[in-house]
Amino acid sequence: MDHRLIAVLVRARPAVATIDAQLARALRPLLRARTINGYRLGGQATGAWNPDYSPAADLTNWRTCQSCGGTTRTGDAPCAACADATRAGRRPGTVVASYTEWARHPGDIVPLPRLLHPGWRFPPGRTPIAWADGAGVVWLGTDEAVRRGTDTGHIPPRLRRVLNDLRLGNRDPDPSQAVPDARWPPRPDQVMPWRYPSQHLRRSDPFNPAGWSVAVVDAHS
Structure with missing residues (x-):
């Protein structure tokens, strides 16, 4: 596209x-x-x-991680999908939505x-x-x-x-x-x-x- x-x-x-x-x-x-x-x-x-x-820093663009359900872990391991949350300043267990869902x-x-x-x-x-x-x-x-x-x-x-x-x-x-x-x-x-x-x-x-x-x-x- x-x-x-x-x-x-x-x-x-x-x-x-x-x-x-x-x-x-x-x-x-x-x-x-x-x-x-x-x-x-x-x-x-x-x-x-x-x-x-930064859209990624806007909390209205954060979503609960679907891979771990927001628990930060998948099985016995840390969830790879939201592992960067804390480092990026997001709440643990969250990911950034696709740009198609970003708030205006x-x-x-x-x-x-x-x-x-x-x-x-x-x-x-x-x-x-x-x-x-x-x-x-x-x-x-x-x-x-x-x-x-x-x-x-x-x-x-x-x-x-x-x-x-x-x-x-x-x-x-x-x-x-x-x-x-x-x-x-x-x-x-x-x-x-x-x-x-x-x-x-x-x-x-x-x-x-x-x-x-x-x-x-x-x-x-």
Whole structure:
């Protein structure tokens, strides 16, 4: 299964329990184009932009070891499945759940102004490969560096362009026109698989970054 980290623009600070409708609107073109098969907030990338958070250290992600029933022993021997519990800081007799069961982390919804700050950097290896919002999907050209382990975390030029357009009001986050193309990989003659529908859909009110956040999404295909 191929996993891709996608940054999705959403309204400011939605609760993790109520964000699904916004994610669905932004990612529907990718699902329709069969570019991805599914996605989860955080998912395998839970805590990706929060170096202080570890899913394995979150007690909501601990489960009773099924091999020993939480007793720490199988027969006369220590249970190998949960032997690292105490050393890893977990309760004895517990294991870490699979990432498919990890609890949603509020830190996977980042206020947009943080990304707009000149000093913002993604943790190395955690730069998104795509940006999605109501205006379309932008492939950022970072997938090869992420795959090779050479991603530095600096904002890629295509994402910088998107962020600048948001500041200037040249990219409407909720246009009424459909997204024309969300295929991956883009054709060689395409720098980006979208155009600017918002150029003809000027907002009557200026874009306010404080009213928006960016969700970390683990998409898979």
